[in-house]
């Protein structure tokens with residue numbers, strides 16, 4: 011195909027950043043899109059900067075070179091769709107998808123040319139979608155799917171490195187009554203409040219989840235059962251203080267809501283479901299004791 015346009019103009023107007031290097035890695039082509047992506051002018055980089063200064067590390071630059079030489083990756087002298095980062099002029103990481111080819115002449119390596127497709131928007135979208143996939147909309151807490159991923163991972167860690175992992179299972183008492191007497195919107199407000207109470211009341215290493223409708227879980231790494239019981243008691247009191255429908259509140263006599271909390275601990279040597287079931291059984295004994303209290307798992311719970 012013949013076009014009435016010269017190659018330099020083609021590269022210049024290319025909407026993807028194009029960077030070419032000589033065999034020593036010194037930049038020889040740097041188009042307008044590359045200027046926009048990285049915040050350098052072509053004059054600042056051509057013949058001056060080495061491509062290694064744009065990659066996040068020497069190791070990454072070497073890896074890309076190795077991939078280009080690896081025939082089994084994308085064919086000889088090529089790399090396609092490789093995701094990595096480059097550093098802009100403010101030394102901030104910019105995600106890119108790289109497609110590059112080696113320039114060979116008479117069997118000798120003369121340099122390479124790469125298309126550095128900007129992935130900033132896609133990566134931001136991926137982050138948002140990932141967050142949505144593990145978050146419960148109403149409470150803002152993590153959801154059940156993420157709960158099982160995290161419990162399994164923390165149990166594995168305990169099994170490998172030792173220590174104690176605790177789990178607090180929380181179920182609301184009287185929640186149905188709130189919905190029935192005051193409406194679902196009021197019930198939703200309580201779920202939102204719990205999200206806030208649990209987020210505010212935990213350390214950074216602890217995690218709170220909405221397990222189901224009115225059931226919540228707290229996963230507490232490096233926490234022995236006695237400390238987990240104390241934390242559960244603090245959460246119970248905090249909720250009663252903050253909730254207009256808690257026992258003792260004079261806001262509304264029509265309905266009362268409280269928490270039943272069950273605590274279990276493990277050293278990792280059991281199936282995930284057994285651990286969760288033990289916390290659930292402890293919560294159930296709190297319910298049987300009249301609710302609004304904390305109980306810990308003991309063999310007498312079953």
Ligand SMILES: Nc1nc2c(ncn2[C@@H]2O[C@H](COP(=O)(O)OP(=O)(O)OP(=O)(O)O)[C@@H](O)[C@H]2O)c(=O)[nH]1
Pocket residue numbers: 148181182183184185186187189193194195196197198201222223224297
């Ligand atoms: N408003 C609202 N209600 C919900 C939501 N998810 C579940 N529910 C309600 O939560 C209630 C759960 O019922 P129950 O388990 O009997 O709740 P409870 O009255 O606290 O009873 P016990 O657990 O036995 O103490 C039901 O009325 C559900 O409709 C939600 O997202 N918003």
